[in-house]
Amino acid sequence: MPVFTRLRRPTRTTESTRATEPVETAEENPRGEGHPPPPPEEETEERRGEEEEASKKLALRTLRTRCARCARLRDEHPRTARAARWTLHGLAAALIVGALLLPNTAGALRPRQFTRIPAEAIIGAVLLLALPRRPRIVAAALYGAGIAVLTVLNVLDIGFNEYLGRGFNVVLDWGLLDDAQHYVEDSMGGATATAAGVGAVVLALLLVVVMALAAVRLSDLLARHRTRAGRGALIAGTVWITCTALGLQISGVPVASDRAAATLKVQSKRVRDTLRDEAAFEKVARTDPFAGTPSGRLLPDLRGKDVLITFIESYGRTALEDPVIAPGVTGTLDAGTESLAKAGFAARSGWLTSSTFGGSSWLGHSTALSGLWIDNQQRYRTATASDRLTLTKAFGKSGAWDTVGVMPGVQKGWPEAKWYGLERVYNAFQLGYQGPKFSWSTMPDQYALEAFQRLEHGKKRDGGKNLMAEIILTSSHQPWAPLPEMVGWDELGDGSVFGPIQKAGKEPGTLMTDATKSRQEYGKSVEYSVTALTQWLERYGTDDTVLVFLGDHQPIARVSGLRASRDVPVTIVAKDPKVLDKVADWNWTEGLRPDRDAPVWRMDAFRNRFLKAYGSVPHPGGG
Template sequence: MAILILTAAPLLPGVIADGTPAGFARLPWESIVVVLLLALMPWRPARVAVAATFGLLIVLASVLAGIDAGFESTLDIHFDPLEWQRLREAFGVVEDSIGSVAATTVIVVLAIAIVILAVALTWAALRVSVAIRAGRTRSTTVASTVAIVWIVTALLGARLVPGQPTAASASVGAITAATSRAAEGLSALADLPREIATDPYRDTPSSELLTALRGKDVIFAFIESYGQVALQNSSLSGGIHQVLRDGEAQLTADGYSSQSAFLTSPTFGGISWFAHSTLQTGLWIDKQSIYDAVMQSDRFALSEAFSSAGWRTVSDSPSNTQPWPYGTSFYGYDALYDADNVGYHGPTFGYAQIPDQYTWKFFADHELAAPHQPVMAEIDLVSSHTPWAPLPQLVPWSEAGDSAVYIPQAAEGKPASVVWQDPEQVRQAYAESIQYSLGAMFSFLHNSNDPDLVLVVLGDHQPAPIVSGQDASRDVPISIISKDPTVFQSIEGWQWHDGMLPASDAPIWPMDAFRDRFLAAFSA
């Protein structure tokens, strides 16, 4: 049993990373080293300490590999140990998908399994070392022979199973990879002050900023998980294309025009605030540590540019249930709307605290209805946030601001526990959520009918691989909508495509390029 544990457990990180049990057909270097080391140590307390350290390191490697696999499957990124704060948000997503009781149960079971594995590895290493010490000459010869076999197979690249080298150091590899990612993160953080300081717009006089947009209401609206896959995946995009075509026809009838392209997001599957801050600051923000550092800097954000040029600035983020100090300390918003101060008392829809159509209606009624100072707003819509169930339905615009109208909808929709039993149902639910979010936006545009409105609507990131598939791009659609032809004259050099549906050959910009190009197009 001890030999079996020492043979299998150190291979767990590789099995988790590869997603196949074929990784168990390998020989772990870590066990060979620790057994030989324990056999040569004369002091029992020292042997116990080394065995316990070995057990903890293997468990640490397995945990890191498991977390990394989870991040790859949902966010299409590797886990950086310096970004441990993300685990809280990851747990929140799991909780929203399967419920708090089930999510907590999973964590408790995993914690128990981790403790059992650490104890079992410690015992196994000590047990085998005792056997070697009892028959020192023969056992040491056997262990040394195994070590030599490992070295030879490593040098030759021998394989018992195709694609799986017999010589393995999966646990050491998992810890080394995590350490390397942490070092890369520290290096990026060290370069950040120089990038922040290199800002061509920091000292631009307010009289020269955004002159081509003076007197207009400018809204930057992020549609959660609105990615390229929504437009270019044949199994998903049919209904979404129809919503876009119908919406564009209504826009044309109402006097609007639109142009579209793609941006490459710094994030994938979640962590939307990386996209929001990248668009606003012109910095590539793909790590929590970088985000935190930027939020404590004096980087010139789009919201600050509008504020200094005379706009009232507003953040409308219905997913926020806690105070958001960066909204004032960094972005400098004049007003912050969140889940607690917009008067919504209806049901939640999965992750979404508030349906998108209610968000649009509240914003239109409170910011655009009466004569007002020009408004710049960022609206972060969340109805299309995973788990995409249950979903709200569109209602007549006159009823969209009534919380009560949404009460029966939550009960009528499929719960996440049902939808997530079948990947095809998940993909269909995602597509329906995008159709709803786009429909809510078109409902706002048709009914608000603001002649001075400029709407920049875009996705924050692609949905998780269960929808996007493996090796999907990080591209998201972006559109500009306005009734004023001079808006499109200002961006003529961008060569964006007419309409709400960008073709596959539409321009693709990195998201951090948008701020400078936007300011350049609309400033003196």
């Protein structure tokens, strides 16, 4: 009989059974006996997670403690808490409204400008009242950030109007901010320039954050008092429309304002015009009446002459007509006319309307020498990338002149030399100067001219060629402190003689905020540059020397005024009467000082008129 063995089935552990089973704790089994140790990686991750969780709990407890403390303080001091809350509301409102009413010129920064009713605030309030909570917060933050961006653009406009006599172009002018920092570095020192640059960026970012928070705070206030806020917006809108319709004003300023909208419109127009201008200018730049003129028919009436084209920094009409500045400058010009006449030189002078104002000298230089109206950086890049025949290049192309440039203001690579047709260029480090800088100017004009005499003008030329030089004189560059003084020409040496003069000069900071002192020192700087140039010509000029000198632009608006013209003087000086006879029909004034009613041309007309006057034959085609 078979024997059956009963197999025992494994017992299933039920949920209830598990629940009643004792759980072994770490305290009961401190060594973890019976359990394998966790891998090191898992243990590390687990520990990190525990630490993060603990940190979150601690932060939450801290926040709750602070909130409880604030609530307790509010309960204990309700009046103080209410006053603080409404003070913050008031500051937020003042910040938003003030930003919406901020003008873009320094002259318009008057208290009455901030007593107006901004339409953008009314529209913003209505929009925020209509939105649910989350979209409202997002919209308020974007609204505040947008106002901050417009504020930054207005501040940039104020700065550009104050110095360059024009507004800020969001497409083209960012590169000029770097130039501005270098200018501050040259004038005030590297530490000041770095601090100013970092401070400006931090302030701009802080403004965006603070303005966004202010808008969110006001949106919450509007939402808590929705009915009264809606009624107030309706009343404000009605008042705004009424004031607009009736043209109501306070102290000559309209009560109703749409200043922020106008700023946005102006900036949008600048962007649109800039983009359109780029395409149009490329076509103009390709059209050149002298592009195909044969070398033998370029400037034949100046063959055998050494021609110097000299730009004097910031030498503008203001220097000859401002009642504070003019007496010294005109006296210097008249004295120069007289002394040059005794040396056998005669001169004719007129006016050119510069393409730039207050700065960006390279725009004036390129306009005068290319025959193109180059009034912004995009046009400059387009022109210098073309094969345009500049006036300086025409001398070189003719084969009758060596072409050189004396550029004491150039302190880095300058690829534009090829476009200008300059075979050799002497920058700030190649003129042998060992003396001190005078603020932005790397060396006094007197030294730069003496170095030019030593390196080029005083040497005999090979191959029977004459010399054509483009010379930039920089001593009259702002901020006009400290200023150099004339010394004996035989005492110049390596420029060390200017050390005591530089130390005894004024600090740039003393002029930065004082318009009257700036005007006075600007006038002295022009007197110095003109004196250095005329004395050099009197000392080293020959029967074959022809000097053309002109300003590149007017001084900054703080000196010349916001409504000043863009005119600059231009003069041709020569011993040979035939040279001046060629421009007799220009009707320019005799001497170094042009009359008030002397002819005024746009600066881009100078190249063509000069080429034609001295025998160049237009030939727009190739060859």
